[in-house]
Amino acid sequence: MVRFENVGMRYGLGPEILRDISFTLDAGSFHLLTGPSGAGKTSLLKLIYLAERPCRGAISMFGRDIATTPRDELPALRRRIGVVFQEFRLLDHLTVFDNVSLPRRVMGESEGHYRAEVEELLSWVGLGNRLNAKPATLSGGEKQRVAIARAVVAKPELLLADEPTGNVDPEIGGRIMRLFIELNKLGTCVMIATHDTRIMERVPASRIYRLAEGKLTVAKAHEFMAEAKRA
Amino acid sequence: MSRSSGLMPAESASGATLHTIVAVMSFLACLALGFVLTLGRLASEWTEGLSGSVTVQLLPSAQISADDQVKEALRLVKNWPGVFSARALSRADAEKMLEPWLGQGNVLQDLPVPQLIEVTLQPGPVELEGLGRALSDGVPGAHLDDHQRWNAELAAFATSSEAVGWSVLLLITAATLAIVIFATQAGLQAHREIVEVVHMIGARDVFIANEFQRHFLWLGVRGGIIGLVLAAVTLVGSSFLMDSREAPVGAQYLPQFVSSPLHYTWLLLVPVMMGLIAMWTARFTVLRVLGRMP
Structure with missing residues (x-):
């Protein structure tokens, strides 16, 4: 589904912040991405959700080589990816319902087609009574749940989440992780960037990726956890 | 949404x-x-306003009386091909025309205001040069103003x-x-x-x-x-x-x-x-x- 080969990335003329990144994400797999702050986790996610371009190496998404894919075909690839941004990036002038249904609207669907699904999803993340609220009136945790609902509303094949449980209490965090696990069971490939070791114990990650100083190392989940416990 | x-x-x-x-x-x-x-x-x-009309000015002349001057000029103009109508403006008409510039009062009575004949033309070409010559030759003191300069x-x-x-x-x-x-x-x-x-x-x-x-x-x-x-x-x-x-x-x-x-x-x-x-x-x-x- 996703293949990175010797990918490097830099912002402008700055130093390379990601170097020789190589990995693959298979359909239906579950991955965690960890590493210290500033290691490049968000930058790596940006490369995956096609918000940035690599300065070298090859990226293949859903069987398409990104370097040779025409720009006007990239939106179709982005629609197959759901993203939970670290800073939420909700549109402040839209209601919770409007924010969450944005991906469906972008796909050209009519409101009647997705309304019930969006309302059910919002109920599931505990925001069933905040459909018409504006983001400015929501708490950090509520905003995060709206962002998560927006990321999953179009049933993406690949779900990327940047610190998705950073601002929520353990109970909501648990519900969100169960949502991700359910989506994964339905075939969605999930990659979560997190510092939260509780998530690492809770989810069935097949691989844990660790970013440090721009380099990516891969470990089997149980090996990583054993090492983490020893440390 | x-x-x-x-x-x-x-x-x-x-x-x-x-x-x-x-x-x-x-x-x-x-x-x-x-x-x-x-x-x-x-x-x-x-x-349009100026090209559809001409004016005949009659300056006082020793060779002809004022009334005869008007009658002769009107006869000549009305019989000219292409002329629709001709009307001699009264003293009151002339004073009214000058009123915006000179105001009301007795000033106008002392001025030698020329007698004017307003001539309305039919649409189409009119031989104005010939009319001008005929007026100059036939009516002493008559002058045709075809508005060309103003126009x-x-x-x-x-x-x-x-x-x-x-x-x-x-x-x-x-x-x-x-x-x-x-x-x-x-x-x-x-x-x-x-x-x-x-x-x-x-x-x-x-x-x-x-x-x-x-x-x-x-x-x-x-x-x-x-x-x-x-x-x-x-x-x-x-x-x-x-x-x-x-x-x-x-x-x-x-x-x-x-x-x-x-x-x-x-x-x-x-x-x-x-x-x-x-x-x-x-x-x-x-x-x-x-x-x-x-």
Whole structure:
């Protein structure tokens, strides 16, 4: 589904912040991405959700080589990816319902087609009574749940989440992780960037990726956890 | 999501600024357009009015009495091919014509005002040179004024005034373009986050551009309508003022601004143009911003 080969990335003329990144994400797999702050986790996610371009190496998404894919075909690839941004990036002038249904609207669907699904999803993340609220009136945790609902509303094949449980209490965090696990069971490939070791114990990650100083190392989940416990 | 709730915020600080700017520029453009249309109408009215008539001036002559001079001139003119009618103006008519310049009083009685004959011509060519010669030869003191000199001078004045008016309109249009483009771009910068987020969730460039251009089209049209209404009030108000009894002396001789429904139709185009300028600027700018994104 996703293949990175010797990918490097830099912002402008700055130093390379990601170097020789190589990995693959298979359909239906579950991955965690960890590493210290500033290691490049968000930058790596940006490369995956096609918000940035690599300065070298090859990226293949859903069987398409990104370097040779025409720009006007990239939106179709982005629609197959759901993203939970670290800073939420909700549109402040839209209601919770409007924010969450944005991906469906972008796909050209009519409101009647997705309304019930969006309302059910919002109920599931505990925001069933905040459909018409504006983001400015929501708490950090509520905003995060709206962002998560927006990321999953179009049933993406690949779900990327940047610190998705950073601002929520353990109970909501648990519900969100169960949502991700359910989506994964339905075939969605999930990659979560997190510092939260509780998530690492809770989810069935097949691989844990660790970013440090721009380099990516891969470990089997149980090996990583054993090492983490020893440390 | 209801279809009526667009991606763009209905109201924002940048939107209010653009509204005001478009309204002011629309007001100025409407005034300039009204000025140009009025000059165009005046030019054609003057030219048509003068080319459809000639005047015979009868200066006092020792060779013929005043009454005979008028009778002879009228007989000659009325029988000339192409003349529709001829009327000798009375002393009172002449005084009324001079009244705006010399005022009321006894001054006119002491002035040697020439006797005038107003001649209305039939449509089509008339041999005026021959008529002029016939009058000079047949009636002592008679002189035919075919208004050619006035006609040429008025036409030249009207044409140059119209050219100035068009230049002003062109300048206002150029300034409007620049200001609306600048304000639209500033408004878009304020909404850059929207562009980026919608782009990241898979919206095509055309979808985003359509959302923005629709928002800015109505913003421009609304601003344009405000400017148009203000300009219409100004133009109509000034026309009423000129016609009123309280108007200053001589104001009634000034032209009426924008007098025909066709003129108002032209003015209606101004808000449409404002909307289109804002719309195309928004579309162009959004597509340019998106073009820089992966």
